[in-house]
Amino acid sequence: MKNVWAMYRKEMGHYFVSPIAYVFIGLFLILTAYFFDVFLTAVIQQSLSAEMEGLRYGMTQNIDVPSEVMRAFFGLLSTLVLFITPILTMGVYAEERKRGTMELLMTSPITETDIVLGKFFASFSLFALMLLPTFSYLAFMYVHSDPMPPWRVLVAGYAGILLLGACLTSLGTFISSLTENQIIAAVLTFAAFLLVWVLDIGRNSTSAVATVLTYLSVIRHYEGFTQGIVDTSSLVYYISFIVLFVFLTIRSVDSMRWRRA
Amino acid sequence: MIEVQDLTKAYGAVTAVDHVSFTVNKGEILGFLGPNGAGKTTTMRILTGFMPATSGTARISGFDVFSDSLEVRRRIGYLPEAPPVYPDMSVESYLEFVARIKNVPADKRAARITDALEKTSTTDKRHELIKRLSRGYKQRVGIAQALVHDPDVIILDEPTVGLDPKQIIEVRHLIKGLAGTHTIILSTHILPEVSMTCDRVVIINRGKIAAVDTPQNLTTQLKSGQRVRIEVGAPEAALREALGQVAGAKRVQVESAHADGHVAVNVESEPGKDIRSQLAAKIIEKGWPLFELRGVSVSLEDIFLELTTDDTSHAQAAN
Numbered sequence: 018m019k020n021v022w023a024m025y026r027k028e029m030g031h032y033f034v035s036p037i038a039y040v041f042i043g044l045f046l047i048l049t050a051y052f053f054d055v056f057l058t059a060v061i062q063q064s065l066s067a068e069m070e071g072l073r074y075g076m077t078q079n080i081d082v083p084s085e086v087m088r089a090f091f092g093l094l095s096t097l098v099l100f101i102t103p104i105l106t107m108g109v110y111a112e113e114r115k116r117g118t119m120e121l122l123m124t125s126p127i128t129e130t131d132i133v134l135g136k137f138f139a140s141f142s143l144f145a146l147m148l149l150p151t152f153s154y155l156a157f158m159y160v161h162s163d164p165m166p167p168w169r170v171l172v173a174g175y176a177g178i179l180l181l182g183a184c185l186t187s188l189g190t191f192i193s194s195l196t197e198n199q200i201i202a203a204v205l206t207f208a209a210f211l212l213v214w215v216l217d218i219g220r221n222s223t224s225a226v227a228t229v230l231t232y233l234s235v236i237r238h239y240e241g242f243t244q245g246i247v248d249t250s251s252l253v254y255y256i257s258f259i260v261l262f263v264f265l266t267i268r269s270v271d272s273m274r275w276r277r278a
Numbered sequence: 279m280i281e282v283q284d285l286t287k288a289y290g291a292v293t294a295v296d297h298v299s300f301t302v303n304k305g306e307i308l309g310f311l312g313p314n315g316a317g318k319t320t321t322m323r324i325l326t327g328f329m330p331a332t333s334g335t336a337r338i339s340g341f342d343v344f345s346d347s348l349e350v351r352r353r354i355g356y357l358p359e360a361p362p363v364y365p366d367m368s369v370e371s372y373l374e375f376v377a378r379i380k381n382v383p384a385d386k387r388a389a390r391i392t393d394a395l396e397k398t399s400t401t402d403k404r405h406e407l408i409k410r411l412s413r414g415y416k417q418r419v420g421i422a423q424a425l426v427h428d429p430d431v432i433i434l435d436e437p438t439v440g441l442d443p444k445q446i447i448e449v450r451h452l453i454k455g456l457a458g459t460h461t462i463i464l465s466t467h468i469l470p471e472v473s474m475t476c477d478r479v480v481i482i483n484r485g486k487i488a489a490v491d492t493p494q495n496l497t498t499q500l501k502s503g504q505r506v507r508i509e510v511g512a513p514e515a516a517l518r519e520a521l522g523q524v525a526g527a528k529r530v531q532v533e534s535a536h537a538d539g540h541v542a543v544n545v546e547s548e549p550g551k552d553i554r555s556q557l558a559a560k561i562i563e564k565g566w567p568l569f570e571l572r573g574v575s576v577s578l579e580d581i582f583l584e585l586t587t588d589d590t591s592h593a594q595a596a597n
Contacts, residue, residue, distance in 0.1 A: 023378035027364075030375075035366045121362035121423070124326040125379040126352040274329050 020127040024135020025142075028109075032143050041105065045147045048097060049090075053154045056089045083158055083166045084244075091174045091243040094151070095236060098144075098182055099214065103206035105143065106189025109136050110270070111199045119273065129270045137190055137263055144182040148175070170245035177242020180255040184235055185210060187262035194269040279304040279461045280325070280431065284334035287320050287485075294320040296485035297334065302478075305458045309476030309493075310465035311582065317485040318465040319359055322435050325463070326356045338431055352381065355429040357437055361420025365409030369400060369419055372408060373426050380427035394422040397452055413440040421449065425456075432456060434464040438471060450475050469582055481582065506545045506554055507533070509570035510561055514541050517566070524560050526551040540569060 032038040064080040071078050113119045122132055155171055188209055193202040217234035219227030231237055235258070238251035280302040287295040295317040302308045310318045324331045325338065327347040335342060341349040364372055373391045382390050395401045398418040403411060408419060417440050424432055437453065438446045453475050456462060466472060472479050473493040481488040481496075489496060510517055514535055521530045526548050533542040547553045554573060561568050 019381075020379060023375065026378075027367075027375045030371065031364065031366055116362070116364070117358060117360045118362045118364060120323075120328055120358045121356075121376070122379070124328050124351055124354070124356045125376075126348050126381055127379050128348070 020131035021135045021138070024127070024132055025139050028136055028139030029142065032139070038143055038146070041101065041143065042147050042150070045097065045101065046150050049094070049151045050154065052093050053086075053090055053151070056086050056093075057158065060085045060089070081166075083162045084170065086158060087155065087170065087174055088243050090151075090155070091178060091239075094148070094178050095181060095239055098178070098185060099210050100207075101147075102144070102182065102185040102189050103203045103210065106140055106186055106193050106206060107199045107203035108193065109140060109190045110194040111197055111202045114197045114273075115199075123274065129267050133190075133194075133263060133267045133270055137187060137266070140186045140190060141183050144186055145179060148178060148182070167245070173242050173245045173247050176247065177239050180242070180252075180259075181235060181239050184213075184255055184258045184262075187259045187266070188213070191262045191266040191269060194266050194273075279306075279339060280308075280463070281337045282321075282325070282334070283336070285321065285324060285331050285336055286333045287317075287324060287329075288332045293485050295324070295331075298482070298485070298487055299334075300480050300487065300490055302461055302463060304461055306478065307453065307457045307462045307464065307476045309472035309479045310463060310482060311467070311469070311472050311479055312465075312482040313467060316482045318482060319435055320485075321482070322356070322433050322463065322465060323358075326354055326433055327351055328356075353430045355424030355427065355432045357420045357424045357432075357434045359435045359439075361416050362423070363408045363416055363419055366407065368405055368407055369395070369411070369422075370404040372419065373422060376423045377426050380429075382427050390426050390428060393428075394426040397425060397455075398422040399448065414442060414445050417441055418445070418449075421452070430461060432460050432462045434462065436466055437464055438466070438468065446471075504547045504552070505574040506547065506557060507542065507570065507572055507574050508545065508557060508561070508568070509540055509542045510566050510568055511539045512541060512561075512564070512566040516564075517541055517543065520560055520564055521545055521557060524553060524556045526553040526556065542570075544574070 060080070060082050063085075064082050067078050067080050070076075110119070113122070152175070155174075159165055159168070159171065189202075189206045192206045192209060193199075196202050196205070213233070213235045215234070217231040217237040220231045220237065222228075232250075232254070235255075238248070238254050241248045241251055282298060282300050285295055285298045286293065298317070298321060300308075310321070312318050320329075323329045325336055325343055327343050327350055330344050335344075337343065338350045339353055341353075343350050364375075367375070370391065373394060374387065377387045377390055392401075395404055398421050400415060400418050400422055403415055403419075408416060411419065417437070421434070421437060424434065434453070438449050441449060450471065453462060453464065457477070464471075464475070476493060478490065479493055479496060480490050508521075514532060518530050518532065521527060521543065524545075527545050528548050529546040531544045531546070533544055535541050545553070545557060552573075554571060558568065558571055561571075
């Protein structure tokens with residue numbers, strides 16, 4: 018545990034001493050702020066015009082503005098994450114191998130599990146820190162909504178995006194452990210993300226294969242969270258996904274000793 | 279302290295290390311000498327647990343480097359070929375990280391770091407980012423990293439590469455100072471380094487051990503004959519003939535003939551015979567002016583070349 022902490026500190030230090038963390042957090046902040054503004058304006062306008070039509074034709078049609086904005090916003094977050102995570106994880110092992118510092122880690126009295134967990138938690142922490150400022154937008158919307166929507170919707174949404182991020186981080190770091198080249202790591206990670214993303218392409222089909230594939234899609238499980246629904250099967254899916262890829266990364270780092278032939 | 283038995287490492291069809299066996303006693307400095315690609319780095323990587331051997335065993339303090347890897351890694355400090363540093367970290371925070379992963383207890387960390395900085399004379403750079411350091415300083419930080427947990431065994435892969443002559447001397451002093459309390463293996467392809475710092479030398483070539491001995495024994499034993507260098511003002515052919523007649527002279531080789539009539543020759547004698555006075559007598563008898571006459575001790579360099587160069591390349595060099 019002490020070794021995991023040592024690795025974690027080193028990784029976080031690396032993110033914050035170099036411009037990496039600031040670039041990621043700053044960029045994410047600008048993009049999400051812009052889109053939040055666009056979504057909020059659009060939904061409010063939509064709701065106003067719906068109200069006008071309601072008055073004209075005598076049918077009242079209420080639009081739940083916070084829920085609509087949140088659904089759009091969490092949808093956007095998942096898309097941004099798809100593009101940003103590969104860049105975040107590409108160097109985690111690839112850089113270490115290229116610099117020769119893997120030799121230091123692997124000849125120190127720490128286990129592969131210590132290395133992998135420390136690095137995974139650090140990447141995930143950076144991801145979480147990147148998301149943190151977006152909470153203020155939604156909290157602002159909540160405070161100014163009347164009636165205030167239930168907080169659990171917001172909590173579920175964040176739980177969803179954090180789980181999704183953890184999945185992609187575990188997959189991305191695994192791929193980074195397979196190669197010395199950061200570009201290859203990023204490209205492969207992006208391709209793998211797209212693959213687990215579009216697995217639900219046959220969601221309207223009833224065949225057994227389509228059902229299984231749809232279940233395996235990372236984004237399918239995410240939708241429930243954005244609507245405030247925490248489904249146990251989704252939770253199990255995400256946690257299994259994370260555990261699987263963290264485990265594979267440990268095996269992959271362990272096999273580096275043997276692969277150097 | 280370190281026992282290596284029949285260690286072999288094959289990369290596919292290429293055998294990088296071929297049945298290597300040697301031992302290192304506690305407190306000793308062992309030099310690993312060989313041309314590039316001889317298998318020095320591979321052997322060190324196996325000893326540090328970085329990669330497994332194909333066959334054979336290696337033990338450090340009684341622990342097998344493969345099956346008890348963690349125990350071994352607790353006891354070693356290792357400087358790989360390239361210093362394993364993080365450019366974005368400051369020297370101090372880097373050493374602090376290394377101290378943590380080497381399990382230095384929290385209350386001893388600060389003292390150990392200060393000590394490692396002092397030993398490698400990097401104290402004035404402790405707050406500097408590693409990427410701003412010169413190559414020599416990076417190398418020293420690499421050495422500091424190998425010392426920070428005060429390990430029993432220190433393994434240094436080419437520790438003086440990239441240093442300037444003054445720093446090289448400092449590092450050699452440092453290594454000598456560590457002996458006694460630490461057991462050290464260092465690899466190098468620089469010969470004087472071995473004769474200056476090491477108690478014993480392992481000469482390795484193409485994965486095989488060519489010789490194991492003290493630097494002194496290697497110099498005296500392996501080259502049995504002695505050599506005398508003479509500078510005389512005499513005609514070349516006559517000189518060669520006259521010196522060849524001296525009893526005990528095996529070979530006369532003209533080194534250079536100067537325009538002013540001086541000729542420099544090397545005379546090799548038969549093993550164990552000192553023929554300097556006979557040579558001098560011969561020259562004086564002929565009435566030639568003698569400018570220089572001295573015995574040349576065979577350097578480690580010659581032995582090294584003899585051991586690591588095969589006959590075909592000897593023949594090529596002669597042609």
